[in-house]
Amino acid sequence: MSAAYHSLAEKHREIALIQSTSSILDWDQETNLPRKALNYRAEQLSYLSGKIHQLSTSADYQKSLETAENAGAADTLQKANLREWRHQFDRSQKLSQNLVERDSKTCTLAKSAWIEARKQADFSLFAPHLSKLLELSKEKAQRWGYQDEAYDALLDNYERGAKTKDIVRIFSQYEPELEQLASAAVAKSQHSAARSLKGSFPIASQIKLNQQIAESIGFDFDAGRIDTTTHPFCTTLGPQDIRLTTRYDETDFTSSLFGVMHEMGHGLYEQGLRSSDFGLPSGTAVSLGIHESQSLLWEAHVGRSPSFWKHWLPCAQELFPQLQDWSLEEFLNTINQARYSYIRVDADEATYDLHIMLRFDIERRLLNNELKVDDVPAAWNERFEKLFGMQPESDAQGCLQDIHWAMGGLGYFPTYTLGNLNASQLFHAATQKPEIQKAFNEANFSPLLDWMKTHIHSLGSVYLPQDLMLQATGEATTSAYHLAHLKQRYL
Amino acid sequence: MSAAYHSLAEKHREIALIQSTSSILDWDQETNLPRKALNYRAEQLSYLSGKIHQLSTSADYQKSLETAENAGAADTLQKANLREWRHQFDRSQKLSQNLVERDSKTCTLAKSAWIEARKQADFSLFAPHLSKLLELSKEKAQRWGYQDEAYDALLDNYERGAKTKDIVRIFSQYEPELEQLASAAVAKSQHSAARSLKGSFPIASQIKLNQQIAESIGFDFDAGRIDTTTHPFCTTLGPQDIRLTTRYDETDFTSSLFGVMHEMGHGLYEQGLRSSDFGLPSGTAVSLGIHESQSLLWEAHVGRSPSFWKHWLPCAQELFPQLQDWSLEEFLNTINQARYSYIRVDADEATYDLHIMLRFDIERRLLNNELKVDDVPAAWNERFEKLFGMQPESDAQGCLQDIHWAMGGLGYFPTYTLGNLNASQLFHAATQKPEIQKAFNEANFSPLLDWMKTHIHSLGSVYLPQDLMLQATGEATTSAYHLAHLKQRYL
Numbered sequence: 003m004s005a006a007y008h009s010l011a012e013k014h015r016e017i018a019l020i021q022s023t024s025s026i027l028d029w030d031q032e033t034n035l036p037r038k039a040l041n042y043r044a045e046q047l048s049y050l051s052g053k054i055h056q057l058s059t060s061a062d063y064q065k066s067l068e069t070a071e072n073a074g075a076a077d078t079l080q081k082a083n084l085r086e087w088r089h090q091f092d093r094s095q096k097l098s099q100n101l102v103e104r105d106s107k108t109c110t111l112a113k114s115a116w117i118e119a120r121k122q123a124d125f126s127l128f129a130p131h132l133s134k135l136l137e138l139s140k141e142k143a144q145r146w147g148y149q150d151e152a153y154d155a156l157l158d159n160y161e162r163g164a165k166t167k168d169i170v171r172i173f174s175q176y177e178p179e180l181e182q183l184a185s186a187a188v189a190k191s192q193h194s195a196a197r198s199l200k201g202s203f204p205i206a207s208q209i210k211l212n213q214q215i216a217e218s219i220g221f222d223f224d225a226g227r228i229d230t231t232t233h234p235f236c237t238t239l240g241p242q243d244i245r246l247t248t249r250y251d252e253t254d255f256t257s258s259l260f261g262v263m264h265e266m267g268h269g270l271y272e273q274g275l276r277s278s279d280f281g282l283p284s285g286t287a288v289s290l291g292i293h294e295s296q297s298l299l300w301e302a303h304v305g306r307s308p309s310f311w312k313h314w315l316p317c318a319q320e321l322f323p324q325l326q327d328w329s330l331e332e333f334l335n336t337i338n339q340a341r342y343s344y345i346r347v348d349a350d351e352a353t354y355d356l357h358i359m360l361r362f363d364i365e366r367r368l369l370n371n372e373l374k375v376d377d378v379p380a381a382w383n384e385r386f387e388k389l390f391g392m393q394p395e396s397d398a399q400g401c402l403q404d405i406h407w408a409m410g411g412l413g414y415f416p417t418y419t420l421g422n423l424n425a426s427q428l429f430h431a432a433t434q435k436p437e438i439q440k441a442f443n444e445a446n447f448s449p450l451l452d453w454m455k456t457h458i459h460s461l462g463s464v465y466l467p468q469d470l471m472l473q474a475t476g477e478a479t480t481s482a483y484h485l486a487h488l489k490q491r492y493l
Numbered sequence: 494m495s496a497a498y499h500s501l502a503e504k505h506r507e508i509a510l511i512q513s514t515s516s517i518l519d520w521d522q523e524t525n526l527p528r529k530a531l532n533y534r535a536e537q538l539s540y541l542s543g544k545i546h547q548l549s550t551s552a553d554y555q556k557s558l559e560t561a562e563n564a565g566a567a568d569t570l571q572k573a574n575l576r577e578w579r580h581q582f583d584r585s586q587k588l589s590q591n592l593v594e595r596d597s598k599t600c601t602l603a604k605s606a607w608i609e610a611r612k613q614a615d616f617s618l619f620a621p622h623l624s625k626l627l628e629l630s631k632e633k634a635q636r637w638g639y640q641d642e643a644y645d646a647l648l649d650n651y652e653r654g655a656k657t658k659d660i661v662r663i664f665s666q667y668e669p670e671l672e673q674l675a676s677a678a679v680a681k682s683q684h685s686a687a688r689s690l691k692g693s694f695p696i697a698s699q700i701k702l703n704q705q706i707a708e709s710i711g712f713d714f715d716a717g718r719i720d721t722t723t724h725p726f727c728t729t730l731g732p733q734d735i736r737l738t739t740r741y742d743e744t745d746f747t748s749s750l751f752g753v754m755h756e757m758g759h760g761l762y763e764q765g766l767r768s769s770d771f772g773l774p775s776g777t778a779v780s781l782g783i784h785e786s787q788s789l790l791w792e793a794h795v796g797r798s799p800s801f802w803k804h805w806l807p808c809a810q811e812l813f814p815q816l817q818d819w820s821l822e823e824f825l826n827t828i829n830q831a832r833y834s835y836i837r838v839d840a841d842e843a844t845y846d847l848h849i850m851l852r853f854d855i856e857r858r859l860l861n862n863e864l865k866v867d868d869v870p871a872a873w874n875e876r877f878e879k880l881f882g883m884q885p886e887s888d889a890q891g892c893l894q895d896i897h898w899a900m901g902g903l904g905y906f907p908t909y910t911l912g913n914l915n916a917s918q919l920f921h922a923a924t925q926k927p928e929i930q931k932a933f934n935e936a937n938f939s940p941l942l943d944w945m946k947t948h949i950h951s952l953g954s955v956y957l958p959q960d961l962m963l964q965a966t967g968e969a970t971t972s973a974y975h976l977a978h979l980k981q982r983y984l
Contacts, residue, residue, distance in 0.1 A: 019540045022533075023514060026521055038716040039734035042513075042771075046731070049510045225529040240537070243530035280533070 004073035007080055010066045010087065011282060017057050018281020024050040026239045032231045033247065059094055067091055079284045082464040086283035089162075096145045105142070108134050109410045116408035123398035125379050132407060133375045136368055139412045143369070152369045156413030160290045161420060163466040168478075169362065169416050172423070176481035177359055181389065183485065187340035187352040187492035196336045197328070203255040207321040211255065212248070212262040215314060219300065220451045221246075221266050222273055234261040236268035236297075241277035241285070244269045255322060256337060263305040267297035270451060274459025283463035290414070291479075292458065292467050294421025295428055299454070302351055303429045303487070304447055306338055313445030340492055342390040344399040352492050355422055356389045361404075361415040369412065424471060426484035428458070431475040495564035498571055501557045501578065502773060508548050509772020515541040517730045523722045524738065550585055558582055570775045573955040577774035580653075587636045596633070599625050600901045607899035614889035616870050623898060624866045627859055630903045634860070643860045647904030651781045652911060654957040659969075660853065660907045663914070667972035668850055672880065674976065678831035678843040678983035687827045688819070694746035698812040702746065703739070703753040706805060710791065711942045712737075712757050713764055725752040727759035727788075732768035732776070735760045746813060747828060754796040758788035761942060765950025774954035781905070782970075783949065783958050785912025786919055790945070793842055794920045794978070795938055797829055804936030831983050833881040835890040843983050846913055847880045852895070852906040860903065915962060917975035919949070922966040 024047055031043055057063065067087055075081035097105075112131035119128035143152035153166040209228075217223060226244035234248045246269050248261035271287055279285025287293050304310050308330065315333055319325045325333075340352035349357055364381055367373035373381055382401040383393050394400035406414050432453040433439050441449045457474040468478050515538060522534055548554065558578060566572035588596075603622035610619035634643035644657040700719075708714060717735035725739045737760050739752035762778055770776025778784050795801050799821065806824055810816045816824075831843035840848055855872055858864035864872055873892040874884050885891035897905050923944040924930045932940045948965040959969050 016540070019537055023518065023537050023541070026518060026537075027514065030517055030521065034718060034720075036714065036716050036718055036734055038713070039731050042731035042733060046510055046514050046517075049507070050514070222529070223527065225527050227525060227527055229525075240530050240533035242533060243527055 004070065004076065006066070006069040006073040007075070007084070010070040011083070013057065013063060013066060014087070015281045017054055020050050020054050020057075021281070022238065022240050024054070025237050029237050029239060029245055032235070033229050058091070064091065064095075079279070079464060082462075083283045086463055093146055093158075096147075097142065101138070101141065101145070105138050105410060108138060109408070112408045112410070113405070116402070116405065120398050120402045123396035123402065125397045125402060128402060128408070129375050129378075132378070135407065135410050136375060136412070138410065140369065151366075153366050153413060156369070157416065158413075160411075160414050160417050161467060162289050162463070163468060164289075164291070164416075164420075166366065168468075169420075172479060172481060173359055173362065173416075173419070176355070176419075176423075176485070179481070179485050180355055180488075183488055183493070184340065184342075184353045184356060187488070188342055190493065191339045191341060194335060196339050197332055199256060199336055200253050201322070201324050203252060203322055205250045205252060208250055208255045208258050211314075211318060211321055212259055214317065215259070216246075216262060216266050218445075219266065219270075219304070219447050221269055225273055226269055228262060234265050236265040236272065238272045241275075241280035242273075244272045255318070260301055260305060264297045264301040267300035268293055270300065270454070271296040271459050274451075274455040275462055276460055279462060285462050288461075288463040288465070288470060289467040290417035291420030291424055292470065294418055295424030296454065296458065298421050298425035299429055303425060304450070306334075306351075306491070307442075308334060309442040309445060310447075338491060342392060344386075344394050345403055351422075352488055353390070355419045358415050358419040360385045360389060362419075364401075365412050365415065420467075420479060423479050423481055423484045426487040427471065427475050427477070427479065427482075428454070429487070430483040432457075495561065495567065497557070497560040497564040498566070498575070501561040502574070504548065504554060504557060505578070506772045508545055511541050511545050511548075512772070513729065513731050515545070516728050520728050520730060520736055523724075523726070524720050549582070555582065570770070570955060573953075574774045577954055584637055587638075588633065592629070592632065592636070596629050596901060599629060600899070603899045603901070604896070607893070607896065611889050611893045614887035614893065616888045616893060619893060619899070620866050620869075623869070626898065626901050627866060627903070629901065631860065642857075644857050644904060647860075648907065649904075651902075651905050651908050652958060653780050653954070654959060655780075655782070655907075655911075657857065659959075660911075663970060663972060664850055664853065664907075664910070667846070667910075667914075667976070670972070670976050671846055671979075674979055674984070675831065675833075675844045675847060678979070679833055681984065682830045682832055685826060687830050688823055690747060690827055691744050692813070692815050694743060694813055696741045696743060699741055699746045699749050702805075702809060702812055703750055705808065706750070707737075707753060707757050709936075710757065710761075710795070710938050712760055716764055717760055719753060725756050727756040727763070729763045732766075732771035733764075735763045746809070751792055751796060755788045755792040758791035759784055761791065761945070762787040762950050765942075765946040766953055767951055770953060776953050779952075779954040779956070779961060780958040781908035782911030782915055783961065785909060786915030787945065787949065789912050789916035790920055794916060795941070797825075797842075797982070798933075799825060800933040800936060801938075829982060833883060835877075835885050836894055842913075843979055844881070846910045849906050849910040851876045851880060853910075855892075856903050856906065911958075911970060914970050914972050914975045917978040918962065918966050918968070918970065918973075919945070920978070921974040923948075 027043060027047055027050070031040075035043060067084075071084055071088065075084055108131070112128070112135055115131045116128050119125060139156060140152055143155035146155040146158070148154035149165075151166055157164050157166060157169070212228065213223075216228065225242035226246065228246045228248060230250065231247040232249060234246075236244065236246050238244055246262060246265040248258045248265065251257040271293060275287065276285045311330055311333060315325070315328070315330055319328070338350075340350050342353055343349055346354070346357040360382065363385065364373065364378060367381070368375065368378070378401050379397050382397075386400065387393050406412075429450075432450055435449070435453065438449040438453060441447070458470065461470060465473065471477070471479050518534060518538055518541070522531075526534060558575075562575055562579065566575050599622070603619070603626055606622045607619050610616060630647060631643055634646035637646040637649070639645035640656070642657055648655050648657060648660070703719065704714075707719065716733035717737065719737045719739060721741065722738040723740060725737075727735065727737050729735055737753060737756040739749045739756065742748040762784060766778065767776045802821055802824060806816070806819070806821055810819070829841070831841050833844055834840055837845070837848040851873065854876065855864065855869060858872070859866065859869070869892050870888050873888075877891065878884050897903075920941075923941055926940070926944065929940040929944060932938070949961065952961060956964065962968070962970050
């Protein structure tokens with residue numbers, strides 16, 4: 003290792019120490035913070051992010067980066083790290099201090115306006131903020147630069163190396179088939195009378211079941227934990243400290259359970275990263291589309307499968323005696339119902355990606371000046387009607403439902419669909435191995451987890467997402483495997 | 494305010510941001526940290542403490558301090574802050590980097606040796622470490638300087654401005670009277686058959702009772718919380734974020750309750766500090782002897798008093814039906830028993846300070862070269878026999894019971910007794926006001942808390958501890974009020 007590379011890596015380890023400290027403060031804010039402590043916590047966080055900004059954009063940093071690049075990389079890992087550091091540094095250099103501050107201020111105001119607008123179901127309260135955020139997104143895209151369209155530059159924030167034209171290509175193959183499939187799945191669910199799971203499920207028993215399941219799958223509780231928050235999330239507070247959260251609904255134990263399965267998928271990815279490279283790209287998850295593939299793999303492919311419940315339904319029945327007369331088939335039928343719904347986060351597997359396509363289309367038209375902000379609700383409702391055969395009763399159920407735009411996150415949504423497609427494609431590739439498939443019969447998912455560790459987790463950001471998919475599955479992301487999965491599950 | 498003072502104060506606010514961030518990491522380590530996360534957490538903490546050290550000892554800091562001193566103080570608060578900053582800076586300058594590092598390393602090794610020695614009840618495993626710690630303490634004392642004896646220099650770490658001769662004077666008046674009183678109290682308790690409280694007390698109900706009591710006394714749960722740890726403590730994570738912890742014993746609800754009362758006393762002090770001066774001496778607690786007075790005031794003077802239990806015993810009886818046939822008198826008799834015991838932390842009010850006198854005497858003789866480390870167990874047991882009329886069966890019950898020496902904390906112990914004496918003296922002074930006394934009849938302790946806020950909490954470190962006592966009570970710390978309190982409680 004060159005001294006120059008070593009010194010640059012040390013700078014990044016220092017940044018990671020501050021970044022992970024900041025994550026501890028964030029986690030504590032979500033789980034524990036007393037109400038009046040919020041202001042000082044914001045000061046602590048802002049102090050730490052100032053330090054990170056300083057360390058990662060200084061002239062001294064730039065010099066270290068150049069020196070390390072000139073010294074050259076000794077191996078694949080170093081090469082990948084230098085590639086990612088250069089990429090991050092160039093992008094951060096292209097934004098002026100002034101733009102970053104305007105952006106942060108606009109987001110803060112937009113977020114509280116969005117909360118109010120959603121509460122009152124009044125888009126006009128949010129529209130001026132969305133206009134400003136759109137202008138800022140365009141400005142950022144111009145500064146970052148792109149080949150085909152502005153959306154490319156934003157997408158790269160979340161899905162390293164992805165291009166809009168690739169998303170368009172994938173979506174245009176996927177959408178007509180998905181529309182048909184969703185329609186058939188919803189019709190089928192309507193005709194099969196599903197038993198209701200609603201009942202009384204003591205939270206202590208839910209916690210016990212979730213813990214048993216997470217442990218059995220391989221989440222390491224010596225290097226992580228599960229807590230309770232309003233919105234479930236997964237965060238990394240150190241190389242061996244991965245925290246999941248979920249929320250509990252006393253009337254439905256599957257709500258917290260699928261929350262845990264989802265966040266645990268993220269957590270297993272984080273626990274599977276090369277911990278000696280914590281804070282370096284080679285020890286960091288590569289993209290949202292890959293991250294989401296891991297959460298969906300465990301939530302949907304494992305957590306909603308017959309082999310999983312063949313083992314776990316009897317355990318649930320012991321903890322929740324009211325389930326004792328449920329057959330496995332009845333239970334699977336109930337948890338795998340398809341129906342059209344207004345809210346993305348409540349959607350099932352069969353209809354989820356329709357929600358994403360609608361959003362991707364609107365975002366792209368906004369950025370390409372083909373749609374005005376004031377016309378967003380009408381465009382939303384028209385498209386919704388076409389996809390779902392119904393219209394939201396208000397914008398709170400429609401274009402105001404998600405926080406992403408209010409946080410300046412244009413370009414984020416497509417990664418959810420990439421996650422769905424990647425999950426199915428990876429699951430298909432892994433289950434080509436007979437021993438992985440066979441272990442499912444004993445509800446043993448360790449061979450599946452090992453495969454993910456080898457082909458995804460341990461590789462960090464060494465390869466760009468599409469190269470990673472290619473190496474792991476032999477193909478770039480395609481919708482074929484997800485469509486096949488949905489067909490098998492719903493039809 | 495002079496620009497120089499302002500700039501120095503800003504430096505201290507920055508240090509406080511890092512210090513409080515570090516406290517969040519410490520708190521999380523005690524309450525939540527997964528086992529394998531310990532190493533990286535240590536790296537995060539060490540990084541932050543390095544930053545604090547750098548900011549508070551740099552040439553730049555020294556220059557700011559001198560400039561501010563030359564510009565002069567505009568008022569009492571500024572004057573006090575400049576006094577404390579100078580004191581801290583001078584003390585830190587007197588220790589070489591080399592000494593600080595040796596000290597930290599020796600403590601780390603001594604702590605694990607102490608754990609093992611206590612487990613095996615074998616003082617010889619700890620003795621070589623204690624010898625090194627003693628040499629380091631002597632070296633620090635020499636560097637810091639003192640008038641009368643080395644102990645002075647160490648004591649000042651914990652009790653700003655205190656001198657050994659003052660402790661000796663107070664203790665020599667206090668000890669003979671306390672020995673007599675303890676002996677009488679123990680004899681009386683032996684003859685009054687106390688009912689046993691042991692039973693089954695569900696933890697959820699204990700949490701509820703503790704919370705109700707803390708809230709009723711005035712602990713602000715919007716600016717604090719109570720969690721569970723092995724060793725109870727109180728820590729400050731920000732000006733409005735005070736965290737208490739306690740431990741639960743399912744067979745005895747008073748264990749967690751008195752733990753909460755004690756830590757809440759610390760917490761009320763912290764919540765009562767001038768929050769706009771967070772991180773400055775004027776917004777910081779002044780000493781351990783004053784801090785401990787606040788915890789003991791609420792635990793012992795309020796929490797073990799008839800007026801408190803007249804109100805709270807019925808509430809406890811509702812939550813714990815097995816208490817229903819207990820009379821107030823029976824209950825008070827049970828929670829206020831005196832008995833000789835080996836372990837300091839289990840001691841009652843009547844015998845507690847005997848444990849401290851023994852330790853103070855041994856520490857002082859070690860520092861004055863009147864006692865060898867190898868002779869500590871014999872000296873301990875001899876003195877213990879004289880004070881308590883019995884001998885520990887092993888050193889685990891004797892000179893190996895406390896962690897303080899293993900952490901290099903020589904000079905710490907006397908502050909516990911100062912805390913006891915200050916608590917009684919402050920309680921006596923406050924209850925001279927008839928309205929404070931009268932409110933006790935309705936279990937209303939708000940006027941008492943208000944008095945403490947005015948005379949202690951809000952003054953931070955503006956006055957040295959003994960000046961603070963003088964202003965609040967008209968006298969420096971004396972044992973008279975505590976002896977009177979013990980007589981009333983036990984005889």
